[in-house]
Amino acid sequence: MKQVKLVLEDGTEIQGESFGAFTSAAGEVVFSTAMTGYPENLTDPSFAGQILVLTYPMVGNYGVPGEDLYESISKIFESDQIHIAGLVVNYYSEEHSHWNAAKSLGDWLKEYNIPGIFGVDTRMLTKKLREKGAMLGKIVAEQDIPFHDPNQDNLVAQVSQPGVQHYGSGKNKIVLVDCGTKTNIIRCFLERDVELIRVPWDYDFTQIDYDGLFLSNGPGDPKMCETTIAHLQTALQQDKPIFGICLGNQLMSLAAGGDTFKLKYGHRSHNQPVLLTGTKRSFITSQNHGFAVDTATLPDEWTMLFENLNDGTCEGIRHKTKPFFSTQFHPEAAGGPEDTEYLFDEFLTAVEKYKAAQPK
Numbered sequence: 001m002k003q004v005k006l007v008l009e010d011g012t013e014i015q016g017e018s019f020g021a022f023t024s025a026a027g028e029v030v031f032s033t034a035m036t037g038y039p040e041n042l043t044d045p046s047f048a049g050q051i052l053v054l055t056y057p058m059v060g061n062y063g064v065p066g067e068d069l070y071e072s073i074s075k076i077f078e079s080d081q082i083h084i085a086g087l088v089v090n091y092y093s094e095e096h097s098h099w100n101a102a103k104s105l106g107d108w109l110k111e112y113n114i115p116g117i118f119g120v121d122t123r124m125l126t127k128k129l130r131e132k133g134a135m136l137g138k139i140v141a142e143q144d145i146p147f148h149d150p151n152q153d154n155l156v157a158q159v160s161q162p163g164v165q166h167y168g169s170g171k172n173k174i175v176l177v178d179c180g181t182k183t184n185i186i187r188c189f190l191e192r193d194v195e196l197i198r199v200p201w202d203y204d205f206t207q208i209d210y211d212g213l214f215l216s217n218g219p220g221d222p223k224m225c226e227t228t229i230a231h232l233q234t235a236l237q238q239d240k241p242i243f244g245i246c247l248g249n250q251l252m253s254l255a256a257g258g259d260t261f262k263l264k265y266g267h268r269s270h271n272q273p274v275l276l277t278g279t280k281r282s283f284i285t286s287q288n289h290g291f292a293v294d295t296a297t298l299p300d301e302w303t304m305l306f307e308n309l310n311d312g313t314c315e316g317i318r319h320k321t322k323p324f325f326s327t328q329f330h331p332e333a334a335g336g337p338e339d340t341e342y343l344f345d346e347f348l349t350a351v352e353k354y355k356a357a358q359p360k
């Protein structure tokens, strides 16, 4: 076994053993307390630039599934590549066993030249990240490298797919602004009778004659997406329904005139409780974000839609009169609970209502 170390910007150095690629990588160190779902997490483009610490102690035991396709997108993965910068686990299970496993986690990381480190006390590390906040860090193999803050980069421009892509042929025409979309969002739409037009983050979608607009999740600081925000401001002048998820929620707020800020250590797990504003209904949600909307900065026409029951932060917003809403959590899950998937139906109901109200 080859030795590697995890180095944090506060000077912490943790020795561990290498799995995956034996190479060095720098990024922002974040933790997820999800107990399963590493194939989904590692391919979620929102993790671009991040070194992911998994608190669940044993990782890799169910291997990595094969690459089955559904309508030209992966059936299982959240994109067509690994996006994390590095992986930190406590115990790496060399031997995997699962009915649909095609390879080991270590071999999969190697394919994408991503380093992993195991033998790390990930719970101690998580306590440190909770006290001090998410930190820059690096996994160092033979070659030392400088720290790198991915939030200074336009990560969305790096992960958004170039070109316009069409999926499905259903009755509602939805534009999906791809800031690093998870494929389960596409799957959720395709199960609901839509024609989906996927456009890059900086595409002028206001030129398309769509029935509804969807803003995807994506990596990094939402303020980097100035072009998307500018196009969105035009869309907000109209009455066509708009729905956003995660980064999409942050972009909606920024376009509306609100502000976002960086959370101390973010929300990354499958069991984040949120409250539907004005009710006593709570939902358990899947989350992966490091930034949040500052509710106090929302203009008068907007209101908080969901609130995080752990720390009171904004988990969604809605326009008071127009059919515009977004969530900070992931209604599409993958992994995590599917309790809020009904929001796709609410969006499409709003789309149908909008269409029915148009002069023939």
Ligand SMILES: NC(=O)CC[C@H](N)C(=O)O
Pocket (backbone or CB within 6 Å): 046, 216, 217, 218, 219, 220, 221, 222, 245, 246, 247, 248, 288, 289, 290, 291, 292
């Ligand atoms: N999953 C996402 O869309 C994340 C949004 C944003 N990059 C954040 O970390 O807050």
